[in-house]
Amino acid sequence: MEDFIARLKRQDEAALNYMIDTYMPFLKGICQHILLKSCGRQAAEECLNDVFMTIWQRAKQFDGDAGDFRKWAGMVAKYKAIDSYRRHMKRLERESVTDDVRTAGISNNTEEMVLDKEARDEVLAGLHSLPEADRDLFLMKYFLGLPNAEIAESLGITVSAVDNRLYRGKRKLAALFGGKERFT
Secondary structure (H helix, E strand, O other), X not given: OHHHHHHHHOOOHHHHHHHHHHHHHHHHHHHHHHHHHHHOXXXXXXXHHHHHHHHHHHHHHOOOOHHHHHHXXXXXXXXXXXHHHHHHHHHHHHHHHHHHHHHOOOOOOHHHHHHHXXXXXXXXXXXXXXXXXXXXXXXXXXXXXXXXXXXXXXXXXXXXXXXXXXXXXXXXXXXXXXXXXXXX
């Protein structure tokens, strides 16, 4: 077994095949436990592939014996699956907010509808220039209409941090739109 770890560190493909044959059920179980219900089978399989690739690329960082290798590989799988779950949930959340933004404020007047859509699209494009955390904050505040205290609680930051980030974000967007401020 010690030979296996040394060969894996040297990037020996036979060691990679041995690792896949030996640890596949264990690592697959971890990925599926975290991802199967919420993200689906394909996400769990992609995560498992990422786990093997990460172990292959970072094998030189491993320092321990065979028992430690199983634990280390399990931790790699656990954290890869958690990251995959978080990415999936954030994507779903963004898609939901985007759908809500698209359907909000529909008026009967065709001209108003076109202008509203153009304004929303322009603002959404501007929001993509902000960091992801600030973008989420703006969507919560200006598209979902949440109060700053509720935003702070959901993001785990202080109300003053929300105020400061909104202020800085509004300044960035105002500069992007040539001084026209769209948020009040």
